[in-house]
Amino acid sequence: MLGDNIIEIKGISKTFEDNKVLDNITLGIKKNEFITLLGPSGCGKTTTLKILAGFETCDEGEVIFEDKKINDLPPYERQINTVFQKYALFPHMNVYENIAFGLKIKKLSKSEIDKKVNEVLKLVDLKGFEKRKIESLSGGQQQRVAIARAIVNEPKVLLLDEPLGALDLKLRKEMQIELKRIQKQLGITFVFVTHDQEEALTMSDTVVVMNKGVIQQMGTPEDIYNEPENKFVARFIGESNITDGIMLEDFKVKFCGRIFECVDKGFDKDEDIDVVIRPEDIKIVNKEEGNLKGIVKSSVFKGVHYELEVEEESMNFILHNTKNFSIGTEIGMDIYPEDIHIMKKSGEA
Ligand SMILES: Nc1ncnc2c1ncn2[C@@H]1O[C@H](COP(=O)(O)OP(=O)(O)O)[C@@H](O)[C@H]1O
Numbered sequence: 610m611l612g613d614n615i616i617e618i619k620g621i622s623k624t625f626e627d628n629k630v631l632d633n634i635t636l637g638i639k640k641n642e643f644i645t646l647l648g649p650s651g652c653g654k655t656t657t658l659k660i661l662a663g664f665e666t667c668d669e670g671e672v673i674f675e676d677k678k679i680n681d682l683p684p685y686e687r688q689i690n691t692v693f694q695k696y697a698l699f700p701h702m703n704v705y706e707n708i709a710f711g712l713k714i715k716k717l718s719k720s721e722i723d724k725k726v727n728e729v730l731k732l733v734d735l736k737g738f739e740k741r742k743i744e745s746l747s748g749g750q751q752q753r754v755a756i757a758r759a760i761v762n763e764p765k766v767l768l769l770d771e772p773l774g775a776l777d778l779k780l781r782k783e784m785q786i787e788l789k790r791i792q793k794q795l796g797i798t799f800v801f802v803t804h805d806q807e808e809a810l811t812m813s814d815t816v817v818v819m820n821k822g823v824i825q826q827m828g829t830p831e832d833i834y835n836e837p838e839n840k841f842v843a844r845f846i847g848e849s850n851i852t853d854g855i856m857l858e859d860f861k862v863k864f865c866g867r868i869f870e871c872v873d874k875g876f877d878k879d880e881d882i883d884v885v886i887r888p889e890d891i892k893i894v895n896k897e898e899g900n901l902k903g904i905v906k907s908s909v910f911k912g913v914h915y916e917l918e919v920e921e922e923s924m925n926f927i928l929h930n931t932k933n934f935s936i937g938t939e940i941g942m943d944i945y946p947e948d949i950h951i952m953k954k955s956g957e958a
Pocket residue numbers: 625626628630648649650651652653654655656657
């Protein structure tokens with residue numbers, strides 16, 4: 610066994626015509642993990658899932674499932690099922706028939722089918738909906754049928770391609786919690802795809818950030834949020850202050866014309882780097898006291914905090930603060946060493 614990995618993707622690449630959409634993707638997926646591919650539209654998420662499911666082939670590289678290379682295995686022989694964004698339910702069949710469809714093809718007995726369908730109906734909270742027509746269901750209920758239909762086959766891995774994309778925000782939040790519960794209860798591996806960073810961070814054990822067919826960073830949601838490895842990740846994951854800096858020596862960085870103590874080391878002397886500072890990590894102090902000072906340019910209430918734009922001599926900072934400050938106020942800003950994140954230059958503009 611490859612550690613506790615159920616799937617290993619080794620150096621896969623894929624080109625459509627002249628367009629290299631996956632460039633040497635290498636990735637281990639652990640048993641029972643909730644792993645999410647996160648990235649902007651067109652970065653290659655769906656193509657990666659299709660290669661895992663067997664609906665698409667890769668030009669280079671290997672897909673390993675439980676120690677066996679499965680590149681040439683057809684989809685129906687893989688212990689992997691997919692829930693697509695467009696649920697592709699059979700409109701002329703009722704809920705029960707939709708879920709039972711795959712089991713009938715496998716020629717299971719009527720009583721076995723009945724038992725399995727009832728179990729998953731309970732799991733997705735759709736008991737009593739057996740006879741309902743698909744078109745009479747809400748978007749959220751249709752989504753549950755699609756999930757039930759995929760998990761009734763007892764796959765070891767479930768691939769979910771932006772499954773919540775069509776739902777409104779409230780329902781989406783509810784389904785995020787539901788999906789986590791289902792995954793925990795079933796104890797199977799979920800490979801989830803989304804372009805929504807908040808969704809990825811709340812749901813996943815591991816997040817894989819992709820851009821232009823290349824993995825940018827892989828780690829826990831906390832790692833990705835707190836320690837983005839490059840500018841792309843920092844920008845994509847959340848509101849951030851990003852600026853050029855120079856790593857003078859270990860634990861000493863210069864930006865905004867000042868020298869700051871930081872917690873990073875191992876860079877070349879005077880290496881050009883990017884500095885990222887989260888809006889919630891900048892403390893507001895009296896203007897005489899901070900490491901930096903600036904003037905409040907705008908303030909917007911965001912529900913929990915105020916988002917302030919503060920003009921500093923060399924750049925504009927975004928700050929999140931529970932207290933409001935009126936426009937024109939001169940403030941001091943304090944940034945602690947552990948809140949200064951240093952990233953290698955990535956070429957991202
Ligand atoms: N069958 C195909 N033929 C040609 N180009 C494709 C095909 N499938 C996907 N692409 C292209 O590959 C890139 C990645 O697509 P996709 O994997 O669907 O991205 P994502 O799911 O991250 O939005 C896009 O530029 C898309 O247009």
